[in-house]
Amino acid sequence: NAGGIRVIRYGMTRNWVAGLKVVTGTGDLLDLNGGLVKNNTGYDLRHLFVGSEGTLGFIVEATMKLTDKPMDSTVIVLAVPEMSDCLAVLQLFRRDLVLNAFEFFSHNALQKVMSTTHLAAPMATDSPYYVLLEFEHSDTAALSRAETAFANCLEQDLAVDGVMATSGKQNKQLWQYRERITEAITPSTPYKNDIAVRPSQVPRFLAAIDQVTARYFPEFEIVWFGHIGDGNLHLNILRPEDWQVTDFKSACDELNHHILDVVHEFRGSVSAEHGIGLLKKSYLRYTRSESEIALLRNLKQVFDPNGIMNPGKML
Ligand SMILES: Cc1cc2nc3c(=O)[nH]c(=O)nc-3n(C[C@H](O)[C@H](O)[C@H](O)COP(=O)(O)OP(=O)(O)OC[C@H]3O[C@@H](n4cnc5c(N)ncnc54)[C@H](O)[C@@H]3O)c2cc1C
Incomplete structure (x- = not known):
């Protein structure tokens, strides 16, 4: 799935x-x-x-x-100072355009991409958050609607700067700011979470996780990015340079229970797209209730009474 x-x-x-x-x-x-x-x-x-x-x-x-085959598309990157405004930007563009993607990343994510790839900054103004959206268009009317939405974002102070690609080549260049984050943070052995809440809850949820992390490990840096349009966030906690990998991992395992308490509080998902497998088995209870898990086990028993299908996974 x-x-x-x-x-x-x-x-x-x-x-x-x-x-x-x-x-x-x-x-x-x-x-x-x-x-x-x-x-x-x-x-x-x-x-x-x-x-x-x-x-x-x-x-x-x-x-x-x-x-149908996808039509031509254009990418826009906007500098959005307030997390809550990312959702207002989404509403604005979604009203008049067909969106293929609506992603966000934090400023430190952008900085790390720029320092590892030597890409120039996408725009002159820095901002705590950036939104990258891609919309589909078959005619110039959709492009004009996008330009209007872009201008409205700036006028309404939802965004402080932005760039709209004018060619397929520039689309690809702009995507790099989002797609190269994982590679850029790899040297910091990030502790990753693939979590989701309802899109409307994202700003409050993100702030709550920032808060809980700062409370237990103020020295940890978080890099955020993800598919904000569908409520799926990739939380990456970076290992401070002077921490050993094993110490960092056990500290994060401990912290993770507090993070997943927040996920539970928001009725979110501990695994938006990556599945459960072995790694997240013990986290299932933060998203699924006791009675739900009992029913899942019963279903497993019905279809696989001898426990031979991918034994030990998920449940
Ligand atoms: C770097 C990275 C980025 C990723 N990004 C995303 C992302 O953006 N979105 C996303 O959704 N996922 C993402 N994933 C997870 C990814 O979706 C899964 O790893 C991938 O789909 C698994 O496919 P696979 O062909 O490798 O399957 P496998 O790893 O072979 O199998 C996946 C599961 O399906 C079961 N399975 C395999 N074949 C069958 C079969 N014939 N019948 C029944 N069960 C079967 C296996 O037992 C296993 O549990 C990412 C993973 C990585 C490593």
């Missing part, structure tokens, strides 16, 4: 699965939904298998929906 930068446009992979053939842990071959568009006949088992990480059965065939 993967989904990344373009979830705001296309949704998660689940939305595109029209049918599955699955062999369960009991050896039964199930033919689920068979590519039907309409099939209102009770529980949709197809969706139980999407994102189940191989714990219920083995998918042997998938029928996927297709869509």
